[in-house]
Amino acid sequence: MFRPSHFAAVLLFALFASVVFGITQRETPPRMIRYGIYCFVLFVGSAVVLSWLMYLIAR
Amino acid sequence: MATAQNKSAAGETGFVYLPLIAGWLVPGAGHFLLRKWGRGALLAASILGMFVMGIAMQGKLYGGAHDILDVLGLAGDLGNGLLYIVSRVLGLGADQVQVTTADYGTRFIVVAGLLNVIAAVDAHNLRTGRKS
Numbered sequence: 001m002f003r004p005s006h007f008a009a010v011l012l013f014a015l016f017a018s019v020v021f022g023i024t025q026r027e028t029p030p031r032m033i034r035y036g037i038y039c040f041v042l043f044v045g046s047a048v049v050l051s052w053l054m055y056l057i058a059r
Numbered sequence: 060m061a062t063a064q065n066k067s068a069a070g071e072t073g074f075v076y077l078p079l080i081a082g083w084l085v086p087g088a089g090h091f092l093l094r095k096w097g098r099g100a101l102l103a104a105s106i107l108g109m110f111v112m113g114i115a116m117q118g119k120l121y122g123g124a125h126d127i128l129d130v131l132g133l134a135g136d137l138g139n140g141l142l143y144i145v146s147r148v149l150g151l152g153a154d155q156v157q158v159t160t161a162d163y164g165t166r167f168i169v170v171a172g173l174l175n176v177i178a179a180v181d182a183h184n185l186r187t188g189r190k191s
Contacts, residue, residue: 002115002160009163012112013170019105020174023098024181027191 014043078186082179084140086110089182102178109171110142113152118164120152132165138172 004012022036082089087103090096120143121133136143146152156162184190 001117002112002164004112004116004160004163006159009160009167013109013167016105016109017170017174019101020178023102024177 010044010047014040014047018043075186076183078182079179082182083138083175086140086142086175086178089179090185093182093185095185106139106171106175106178107142109167109174110139113164113167113171114146116164116167117153117158117161118166118168119154119156119161120146120168122147132169135169135172138174138176139168140175143172 018036018040021039022032026032026035078089078092081092085103086106087099087101090099090102119132121129121136124130124133139146152168153161153164156165181190
């Protein structure tokens with residue numbers, strides 16, 4: 001059984017979703033790459049920010 | 060003449076919904092039909108990778124719809140096309156989510172299906188000329 005950590009699961013999810021978003025939502029390869037990286041950073045960044053928010057609220 | 064040859068070479072003749080249906084049944088197949096090899100390979104790797112990891116995490120494959128959340132999960136799972144059907148036939152995936160990673164796995168499988176639908180619609184848009 002594959003047991004990634006919570007953060008590893010976030011990274012994998014962000015990677016796969018960003019690749020598909022990049023290819024399907026933009027027309028040219030350079031813009032696909034830029035948009036894919038943008039989506040990846042947003043996925044991971046928002047997960048980190050929300051995690052800190054929940055940590056601070058729970059204290 | 061050259062344009063007609065190019066269109067033929069790009070798989071842009073025949074049944075207009077073929078890339079959509081092929082892309083739904085097999086991840087990336089719609090783009091392969093249109094000879095978009097690189098895009099198709101990346102889409103297939105991403106969607107297959109997400110689905111396989113979901114199964115490896117003992118994610119749940121929705122088999123029936125008992126409440127609204129199950130209906131949404133089943134709709135997402137069905138987006139995987141043949142992957143879902145074959146996995147159901149082989150009895151892969153868990154019946155009940157018992158550990159945290161299995162919950163991640165269930166989401167991975169549902170999202171892989173939704174991403175596959177997006178990829179299939181993209182193949183259709185390429186076929187109809189709405190996207191280049």
